[in-house]
């Protein structure tokens with residue numbers, strides 16, 4: 001076994017005692033993400049920083065001693081990108097999991113990288129806002145990992161992917177310097193777009209230690225549709241027809257014969273054996289109702305906060321509907 005005593009001594013000088021882990025029973029379980037087919041090395045140490053300064057200390061130490069660093073979120077990745085390489089520092093960001101700010105006026109959240117995706121949406125829900133990029137792993141994956149991978153989600157065709165929601169980043173570079181990119185405003189067009197460069201860089205350019213992300217009004221409740229087809233071709237033709245007709249469902253999931261049979265036997269869905277393809281589509285309720293409700297809120301009258309949402313109206317902002 002290699003001697004990492006110098007590295008460990010230097011790391012411990014700037015980290016809490018319980019933030020430096022070398023117990024192989026523990027480090028072993030952090031060597032892999034969810035891609036079982038990818039190789040993983042043996043790390044020198046696993047560290048759990050709690051502050052930006054601690055991450056800076058780790059990166060400075062690693063650079064001085066020429067030790068590779070692998071940042072990790074929740075390790076739900078499916079490409080082995082969070083896997084250990086031999087002799088590395090595994091840098092887990094899961095303890096940096098605070099939501100630092102939720103601003104319903106500017107519709108942004110400022111978060112640490114270890115915040116779990118679903119936790120952010122739950123916290124924003126009290127303002128009727130959501131963080132919309134929703135990988136299927138959203139109950140466990142972290143915002144730092146989402147930024148690392150540039151992740152998409154089930155509803156990304158309608159609502160977009162991570163890159164479209166990250167407005168600004170705090171990133172610790174290899175030499176320990178803290179870089180701040182981007183903005184907190186809805187509009188921001190000046191200068192090089194370093195934020196966009198960093199999203200999807202899988203930790204190769206630096207360690208994300210903070211992010212400003214955009215929140216959006218929570219979409220209305222979803223309606224679901226399931227349609228069965230005699231062939232995958234027929235299901236694909238239906239997808240094309242839906243898009244060509246100008247609809248944008250929030251989700252369209254196509255299942256082929258093998259998947260349909262597997263789910264049918266697992267969940268007893270009662271689908272006939274002749275089902276060769278299943279298309280599941282979700283979309284929200286009629287947005288026209290929202291617009292009418294917004295118009296009602298624009299009417300002069302008593303303080304809005306005391307009024308419950310009202311029924312759709314033919315006029316908006318007390319002007320004729322055709323003006324709006």
Ligand SMILES: Cc1cc2nc3c(=O)[nH]c(=O)nc-3n(C[C@H](O)[C@H](O)[C@H](O)COP(=O)(O)OP(=O)(O)OC[C@H]3O[C@@H](n4cnc5c(N)ncnc54)[C@H](O)[C@@H]3O)c2cc1C
Nearest residue numbers: 073074075076077081136142144145146148151152203208
């Ligand atoms: C059941 C399941 C469903 C999934 N569904 C989807 C899906 O719908 N869409 C999708 O895109 N992905 C999906 N994934 C893949 C995965 O969940 C996402 O890629 C997710 O973004 C990874 O987040 P994580 O916190 O687990 O990151 P990790 O797996 O820990 O890390 C992912 C990458 O980001 C880097 N990284 C992590 N934290 C930081 C940081 N703070 N700074 C810099 N780099 C960092 C890592 O080095 C690595 O390269 C799914 C995975 C599972 C298991």
